[in-house]
Amino acid sequence: MTYSAIAPIVLLILSNVFMTFAWYGHLKFGHKALWIVVLASWGIAFFEYCLAVPANRIGYGFYTAAELKTIQEVITLAVFAVFSLFYLGEKFTVNHLIGFSLICAGAFFIFRGPIR
Template structure:
């Protein structure tokens, strides 16, 4: 890993890599619904697999770094929070769907999950 990146705390390194990974994942999973709508499903699947490669190239190191200090449950909840933080702008800005109050309620539920998973951390 790049030396300056290793100066960040483990949770920050993990969050940065998971966020970048999640951008690729979101486009791999949902981007084809807008950009490849008129193409055959196997074309969309092939493009999605290509995008997903970059997701895995970031996600695997993120989880390996995070697992040195975080539990698997903490890593999973961190990933889910990041997923929501990436997905909402994607839906509104790229997919051109309206902002919904339900996104706020989902975020509040995720805050509860963060509290319960991280509350006993020393």
């Protein structure tokens, strides 16, 4: 695999870690004022953008825009599943597994190419 194939995936994984904390990390701090968590989340999201924008710039051309978005969504689900288990302490159920599997099946069709 080439740099243009691997770098976007690595950068998207890292960016999704930041974005997951930006969007959901504050849930453990329900006692904090909303404006504080909004500002903190915005600050964390800045770093997500610093990784996601280069990921898409580097990857576009090797991947189509639809493929890049699909990669990002699958990574988002994987990162979120780990985050919700270990950070939020939520349970991962069979329903989650089925739902995420169906989304991954959709990703398969994006990468498969046109059906003839």
